[in-house]
Amino acid sequence: MSQSEKLWQAVVQCDGTYDRCFYYAVKTTKIFCRPSCRSKTPKEENVAYFFRIEDALRSNYRPCKRCRPDLFQANYEPTQEAVGQVQQLLESKYDQSWTLEKLSNHVGISACHLQRLFKNKTGLSPRQYLNRIRIQRAKRLLLNGKMNNVEICYAVGFREPNQFYAAFRKETGSSPLNFKRSQ
Known part of the structure; x- marks a missing residue:
């Protein structure tokens, strides 16, 4: 099996053991991800591989908002960060008018996804x-x-x-x- 076939298999299988070893970028969206990212699997012909984040950024690819390869740490959980941002926002600006749509725009994820994540993490809806x-x-x-x-x-x-x-x-x-x- 060639190296590019191994890399592609890691992408298809969302294999976290390859995280920090390489990153894959999708040419059509101009976004790059970690191999373990749970985003939709792209077409193989639209994928480029990078072994350093700097190379992906230099090639004008943006980091994925789901897996955040630019912030990756051993126990990093991007959904927890979004929930934490919303909690902090609501605690500091509780006197303002908030809708689920405004909150989701603020953290950069869909309203339905935010509602589900927030309820899973806190036991409460954002409201x-x-x-x-x-x-x-x-x-x-x-x-x-x-x-x-x-x-x-x-x-x-x-x-x-x-x-x-x-x-x-x-x-x-x-x-x-x-x-x-x-x-």
Whole structure:
């Protein structure tokens, strides 16, 4: 078996033992990947092989967003990075309006894929995660006592008081007023 046949078999089989040994690039998409990448198998005639990342970049190929050959580490899991980016974004900018589409554009993966990954990693959808953060912040503001419920609703990012009350009750099991009285 020739070297190019071995390389091609590694690509077809998504063989991770060849990671860091070589990279393959798809001429039609101008993207290069690790051999273990789970992307769709390209046509063999559209594949070029590189033994160094620099060579692929110099040939005007971009790193794959799925397998991230440019960031590859021994235990690197690109999906965990995307979930972490979304978590960090929601925790720091919880008061802004977020849709699944906006979040997926921010991390560079499809909305459906992000929803599935996020739920697998956290046990919550991005919306549930965001609501949990908002309610935690709302509870602190309620205990502070300087703002009324409607002001808190808008301060933590809800656009309507009804959404705030429903999310608060779902998360805490009580209304904001009852929560404040019980503390």
